[in-house]
Amino acid sequence: MRRLNPTSYFFIFILLAMATVVGVSLTYPYLEVKLLPVGIGSIVFILAVIGLSREVTAKAKAQPPTTAKGEPTEVETKNVLRGLSIVLGWMIALYLAVYLLGFFIAIALYMLVYLKVRRRSWLVAIVCAAVTAAAIYGGFEVLMKANLYKGLIWGGALETNSR
Amino acid sequence: MLEAFAQGAATLFHPQVLIVMFASVFISLIFGIIPAISGLTAMALFLPFVFRMSPEVALPFLITLPSVAFTGGAITAILLNIPGDPPNAATLLDGFPMNQKGEGARAIGAAIMASMAGAVGGVPMCLVMIPLLMPIVMAFKTPELFLLTVLGLSVLAALTGNTVIKGLIAGGLGLIAAMIGTQGSTGIARLTFGNTFLYDGLDVVVITMGLFGLPELFDMVIQGQETLVQAKVKGTISDVLQGCKDVWIHKGIWFRSTLIGHIIGIIPGVGSETSIWLAYGQAKQFSKHPEKFGTGIVEGVIAPESANHAKAAGALLTTMAFGIPGSTSMAILLGGFLLVGVTPGPRMMVDHLPLAFTLLLGVALANIMGGVICLFAAPYLVKIATIHVDFLLPSVMAVTYVGVFVSRNSILNIIPLIVFGVLGYFMKSYDFPRPPLIVGFVLGELFERYFFHSLKVEGPFFFVTPIGLSIIAMTIGLFCFPYLKKAFARHAEDGLKT
Numbered sequence: 001m002r003r004l005n006p007t008s009y010f011f012i013f014i015l016l017a018m019a020t021v022v023g024v025s026l027t028y029p030y031l032e033v034k035l036l037p038v039g040i041g042s043i044v045f046i047l048a049v050i051g052l053s054r055e056v057t058a059k060a061k062a063q064p065p066t067t068a069k070g071e072p073t074e075v076e077t078k079n080v081l082r083g084l085s086i087v088l089g090w091m092i093a094l095y096l097a098v099y100l101l102g103f104f105i106a107i108a109l110y111m112l113v114y115l116k117v118r119r120r121s122w123l124v125a126i127v128c129a130a131v132t133a134a135a136i137y138g139g140f141e142v143l144m145k146a147n148l149y150k151g152l153i154w155g156g157a158l159e160t161n162s163r
Numbered sequence: 164m165l166e167a168f169a170q171g172a173a174t175l176f177h178p179q180v181l182i183v184m185f186a187s188v189f190i191s192l193i194f195g196i197i198p199a200i201s202g203l204t205a206m207a208l209f210l211p212f213v214f215r216m217s218p219e220v221a222l223p224f225l226i227t228l229p230s231v232a233f234t235g236g237a238i239t240a241i242l243l244n245i246p247g248d249p250p251n252a253a254t255l256l257d258g259f260p261m262n263q264k265g266e267g268a269r270a271i272g273a274a275i276m277a278s279m280a281g282a283v284g285g286v287p288m289c290l291v292m293i294p295l296l297m298p299i300v301m302a303f304k305t306p307e308l309f310l311l312t313v314l315g316l317s318v319l320a321a322l323t324g325n326t327v328i329k330g331l332i333a334g335g336l337g338l339i340a341a342m343i344g345t346q347g348s349t350g351i352a353r354l355t356f357g358n359t360f361l362y363d364g365l366d367v368v369v370i371t372m373g374l375f376g377l378p379e380l381f382d383m384v385i386q387g388q389e390t391l392v393q394a395k396v397k398g399t400i401s402d403v404l405q406g407c408k409d410v411w412i413h414k415g416i417w418f419r420s421t422l423i424g425h426i427i428g429i430i431p432g433v434g435s436e437t438s439i440w441l442a443y444g445q446a447k448q449f450s451k452h453p454e455k456f457g458t459g460i461v462e463g464v465i466a467p468e469s470a471n472h473a474k475a476a477g478a479l480l481t482t483m484a485f486g487i488p489g490s491t492s493m494a495i496l497l498g499g500f501l502l503v504g505v506t507p508g509p510r511m512m513v514d515h516l517p518l519a520f521t522l523l524l525g526v527a528l529a530n531i532m533g534g535v536i537c538l539f540a541a542p543y544l545v546k547i548a549t550i551h552v553d554f555l556l557p558s559v560m561a562v563t564y565v566g567v568f569v570s571r572n573s574i575l576n577i578i579p580l581i582v583f584g585v586l587g588y589f590m591k592s593y594d595f596p597r598p599p600l601i602v603g604f605v606l607g608e609l610f611e612r613y614f615f616h617s618l619k620v621e622g623p624f625f626f627v628t629p630i631g632l633s634i635i636a637m638t639i640g641l642f643c644f645p646y647l648k649k650a651f652a653r654h655a656e657d658g659l660k661t
Contacts, residue, residue, distance in 0.1 A: 007593040007594070021354060024354060024356075029351070030349050030351065032346065032615060033346045033349055036342060036610075037353065040335050040339055041335075043331075044332055044339070047335070051329065080592070083381070083384055086384065087380065087381050087385070090557075091581055094561075095564070095577050095581070098574060098577070099574060107565075111558070114556070115554075115557070132558050132561055140565055140569060144569065145215075146572075147572070148568065149568060149574050
């Protein structure tokens with residue numbers, strides 16, 4: 001069986017997403033509510049089908065894909081996915097840290113840990129952590145008068161009404 | 164009209180506006196100089212800052228970011244042989260060889276002066292056009308406004324990226340994203356899947372930051388960007404001044420390039436790259452020594468920089484007058500307009516004419532500010548390009564998270580940011596243009612409102628008006644254009660073979 005390339009998988013993701021949008025929208029009671037999501041969702045679905053079929057047929061005609069270095073794209077894709085999961089891991093870690101500890105502590109801690117993982121010296125890591133936290137405080141709390149989230153541990157609410 | 168112009172100019176020179184613009188110029192130069200990120204990233208990251216500002220302060224701040232970043236990008240192109248922003252690519256052809264020959268300071272002087280002169284030159288051309296545009300925009304009613312929204316969506320979908328299909332899909336995804344939340348006329352929650360957080364809809368800040376801020380960060384880590392080589396400016400301050408004088412010595416090149424940039428800027432979707440290469444090409448064509456282009460001559464720096472900066476005012480005019488963003492930066496600016504409560508399009512030229520003048524004059528002023536800063540600080544600013552990704556990634560991520568929180572005062576707002584960041588990264592990787600998604604999202608609400616209003620007031624054939632049919636013809640032409648271009652190219656190729 002022929003293997004699909006990453007773009008084809010992306011088209012399949014769009015197809016599934018649009019099928020969900022159309023399916024859910026059809027359940028709405030008024031025409032005003034469902035007309036546009038059903039219409040646009042269907043158009044995007046059809047376009048994705050065309051895109052996917054083009055992608056599959058183009059791939060069938062083409063030679064086995066390799067990168068500029070001669071490395072198979074499969075290896076490159078694995079590297080990309082590995083890199084992406086590392087960044088996402090850092091992002092989710094920061095989110096959880098913010099959720100629990102609030103912005104200032106989480107950001108300072110995040111900066112410190114990140115720079116230490118990247119093998120920077122303690123001095124550089126501490127200075128950068130302090131400067132970033134201070135800049136966030138100065139820019140947002142003082143200048144913009146924003147009431148930043150304080151963290152679940154310190155009793156912060158998920159949504160505040162102080163806009 | 165003159166009164167609006169005076170009012171707009173007075174607003175621009177208000178101390179608060181000047182301070183904000185000065186800060187924006189600095190931010191923009193820094194983002195322009197760092198090769199991995201651009202003025203667009205700056206626009207995406209700083210969108211939450213405009214929330215609490217008035218439109219008169221917020222919009223000059225935003226428009227400055229993409230306008231001045233190219234000046235910073237020209238410096239890295241000349242000194243490091245790396246275009247800070249993609250439209251600086253033509254500048255390095257002659258800029259970098261000039262630096263190698265010991266004329267780096269002269270090249271920087273010429274690039275800065277050409278940028279300033281190009282931006283300033285583009286503004287009067289726009290000011291002349293406003294009185295001509297007014298009768299046209301006054302003739303637009305709801306059906307025409309709806310069709311204009313369709314045209315605005317189609318422009319970026321059809322003209323950006325390699326295939327029309329991917330552009331249209333991106334535009335459609337933007338429209339679907341705009342429909343998430345409570346539907347205006349019925350109050351029914353749509354596509355929220357029972358999640359109360361989504362009842363207010365998605366946030367333009369989240370989508371912009373996710374699509375344009377995060378994928379650049381992902382790329383930095385995945386590609387493992389290394390520290391850049393420390394650059395040295397070869398030359399003295401008198402060489403910088405000589406570079407400035409060169410622009411006036413070659414004023415013909417400046418004028419033609421500015422005109423090209425302005426015209427390309429007004430036409431939506433053509434892009435900066437076209438204007439810089441067209442300007443470079445004409446400078447070479449009109450030159451007495453075309454063979455010297457690419458070896459390090461000042462004319463090769465003046466032409467692309469003038470064109471690149473002249474297009475900003477033209478693109479802004481099209482965005483404001485018709486709500487049609489011709490480029491990615493204008494698509495993000497469109498989001499900024501809505502964020503501060505200004506609806507771009509024909510009504511803006513009627514309701515907010517002084518603001519339109521403020522923004523057009525702001526483009527010129529921002530470039531003058533940026534140019535003056537660069538003239539004195541270029542050797543120091545270029546050191547920013549050597550900043551390591553280790554410092555860039557966590558600090559930008561921290562600012563992004565805080566910015567997204569501030570835009571809605573909700574920590575839950577970070578979740579769609581991550582989702583759109585991943586979506587943006589895959590779109591970028593698989594060659595799906597991202598600007599149509601932003602435009603679709605920004606224009607989505609107007610699209611729905613104008614559509615149902617037109618249907619109720621004018622009936623199902625609301626589009627049968629002279630202006631409406633003209634817009635439809637333009638939209639169809641837009642989709643045919645890429646295919647016609649391919650057909651012409653194939654025909655020309657066959658002709659050459661036979």
